[in-house]
Amino acid sequence: MAKRGVTLEDINRKLDALLARERHVEREEVEELAELEQLRKVEKEISKELGPHPLTTITYRDLVRGGIGALIGVVAHFTFFYGIEVATWLSMTRATLLYPFTLLIGALFMYATGFRKIKDPKVLHFLPARLFVLFFVSVLVSALVLAFFSPEFRHFELAYKQLATVTLIAMLGACTADLLGKD
Helix, strand or coil: CCCCCCCHHHHHHHHHHHHHHHHHHHHHHHHHHHHHHHHHHHHHHHHHHHCCCHHHCCCHHHHHHHHHHHHHHHHCHHHHHHHHHHHHHCCHHHHHHHHHHHHHHHHHHHHHCCCCCCCCHHHHCCHHHHHHHHHHHHHHHHHHHHHHHCHHHHCHHHHHHHHHHHHHHHHHHHHHHHHCCCC
């Protein structure tokens, strides 16, 4: 058997095959990089969705928004003056019933009107806490405004009735301010 030498054609064919293989590998790398970038985008979207829901936390901004809304509701001309007037002829029983009625109205206003779409069942258990925070902010702001503007607010029975009548509108104001928030 005679030994055959390596010709220039053989070298060129092998180089062409290697270059073709290298181009093929480069195309695969580009495709893999595009897929990797797509996966990174999907990962970012998933991490946004898995982050905490805005309704699951009560922040300082929530308290301020609720306080501003309650203040607007309490200080409104008819609310304040007619609330005090109605309180004079309101019985203690009716005044006491106004407090849970205020909570019910707040709950209906915030969650049954459809302004907030809530589909996450994990968030549903948190909604009453948000409602109670807004209720207590409304009661606090109402008490402060009544203590400042109503001289009769020093007498317990009349103060209790005045607070009951004014807190209802304050709660609506607080719920409105809460709904106006961006999250």
